[in-house]
Amino acid sequence: MLHPSKNIKSSEGSDLANQNIVLCITGSVAAVKCMELARKLMRQGVEVKVVMSEKATELITPQLMHWATGNPVTTELTGAIEHVELAQWGDLVLIAPSTANTLSKVACAVDDTPVTSVVSVAQGLKKPILIVPAMHESMYSHKIIQDNLSRLKEAGIQVLEPKLEEGKAKLPEVEEIVNLVKSLLHPKDLTGKKVLVTAGPTLEKIDPVKIITNKSSGKMGIEIARAAEMRGADVTLVYGTGTETPPPAIKTLRVETTSEMQDRIRDELQGNYDVFVSAAAPQDFTVENVSEDKLRHSEPINLKLVPAPRIVDEVRERSPETFLIGFKAEYEVSDEELEKAARGKMEESQLDMVVANDLARSGAGFESSTNDVLILSKSDLKRVKSSKLAIAHTIFDLIADELEGSKQ
Structure with missing residues (x-):
């Protein structure tokens, strides 16, 4: 039986029809925007499955994201090896928001959370990965954080820069994130033109x-x-x-x-x-x-x-x-x-x-x-x-x- 929340799929377009996205949520206060982000992706035709870090569940509940997407939320890894299944299922892995802690772990291949484990498998499978950092501006400007962002880019991971205002490195507008996802998933038939x-x-x-x-x-x-x-x-x-x-x-x-x-x-x-x-x-x-x-x-x-x-x-x-x-x-x-x-x-x-x-x-x-x-x-x-x-x-x-x- 179709979950009622999935009735919104493709209601605003079909640019991303039949695409699967793993939305990884970490413990930034910007996690409160993830319900809107997930629903916006679904309205473009995306099937969304959510993975949450422990700290993320202290800010928004897994039940909320289950309701938003119509799919159960992964908060821990079990014998079902969810990180492998999700990375294989997804056409793109989206970490939004990403804390300084998570982006640094990904840069150093540290796999001690459901989020970082999914990302590591996706990297090995050469799946597109998009990280959207959100934190205090002083953390974002830290030299080692900037070095780690450079390492991510060198590894082929896309980074969407945050909005720097009011002393914060804020999550970009949902529309901007969705547009970049569209760009990453679209066939590159104009390459070289x-x-x-x-x-x-x-x-x-x-x-x-x-x-x-x-x-x-x-x-x-x-x-x-x-x-x-x-x-x-x-x-x-x-x-x-x-x-x-x-x-x-x-x-x-x-x-x-x-x-x-x-x-x-x-x-x-x-x-x-x-x-x-x-x-x-x-x-x-x-x-x-x-x-x-x-x-x-x-x-x-x-x-x-x-x-x-x-x-x-x-x-x-x-x-x-x-x-x-x-x-x-x-x-x-x-x-x-x-x-x-x-x-x-x-x-x-x-x-x-x-x-x-x-x-x-x-x-x-x-x-x-x-x-x-x-x-x-x-x-x-x-x-x-x-x-x-x-x-x-x-x-x-x-x-x-x-x-x-x-x-x-």
């Missing part, structure tokens, strides 16, 4: 205080960069003035104006990128008569706007071998009109793929975590309504098909 992505809006100055810009948040472009990084690509993100925070693992170049974005891209194209995704929403116009002084509201303002440079056109000219994806945003149009606009964009800018959307549709706005798009390639047309990350993966699935087809 270089991907350049633009995201977010740009701004143009009217005077030292006033600007013109647009409502883009940068979320779609960031999710595209995230998906490429998950799949093993070497990713560079050129990011405008969006409101979203890029993943720390991705090289990010910040810009403000359209000309700055163009200059950055021009410099980057010398690096021979395989794929360029133009997901940014740069200003279509620049202000010709920018005032050096702050304009007074009591005076009429006449602005002369001139067309801004078309970034994708220059990319095609400078890097003809790069697979080029552009975006086309429309407002309150039919599917037929949206497809027509996408085909026009593909022909006009000589694109290999166009992602088009109608911003007026439900779940497709700038700030939304979902989107509703038409993806047009030279051989296919697909409509996708899903999370922006799932759409990003669909885009790269189609890119892989197109690149493979071009070799034949």
Whole structure:
């Protein structure tokens, strides 16, 4: 009989469907976030089994984690050799939170707790392991602790750095942990590929205080960069003035104006990128008569706007071998009109793929975590309504098909 708690599996997506994760909890006060972490993983499709150190059980109960995951919790090792069974079962071992004590034991292969024993077996099986430290900042900065973190990284164990604030080395946000888990478990089918992505809006100055810009948040472009990084690509993100925070693992170049974005891209194209995704929403116009002084509201303002440079056109000219994806945003149009606009964009800018959307549709706005798009390639047309990350993966699935087809 299915445990009722498992009814939430894949309720927020299936990015991690059919994946098994061993969640190891140690005696940091951040253990109070583990129920939320386990449930978030389950909502992405994960089956979670929990292992707890003795000190962890003094902070949260095994019964709570049993309820959260629907699976019994391991708190001791018996003749059933649970550490071997769990390490073999798991696709990834996640230690969150990890105390200084536990990470040091793992670094030195000391196996005297259920957690450290599971990790040792997983290392021997070459399973991916992610450690997320959480402790007081003075402990985290201790030289020997830092040396042990370096040893873990040298051994191939992933370490997600804590947030340093208020004198604490705090557990990162649950969303950040889950995103890194997704990255570690995703097939690396873009290994060896270089991907350049633009995201977010740009701004143009009217005077030292006033600007013109647009409502883009940068979320779609960031999710595209995230998906490429998950799949093993070497990713560079050129990011405008969006409101979203890029993943720390991705090289990010910040810009403000359209000309700055163009200059950055021009410099980057010398690096021979395989794929360029133009997901940014740069200003279509620049202000010709920018005032050096702050304009007074009591005076009429006449602005002369001139067309801004078309970034994708220059990319095609400078890097003809790069697979080029552009975006086309429309407002309150039919599917037929949206497809027509996408085909026009593909022909006009000589694109290999166009992602088009109608911003007026439900779940497709700038700030939304979902989107509703038409993806047009030279051989296919697909409509996708899903999370922006799932759409990003669909885009790269189609890119892989197109690149493979071009070799034949």
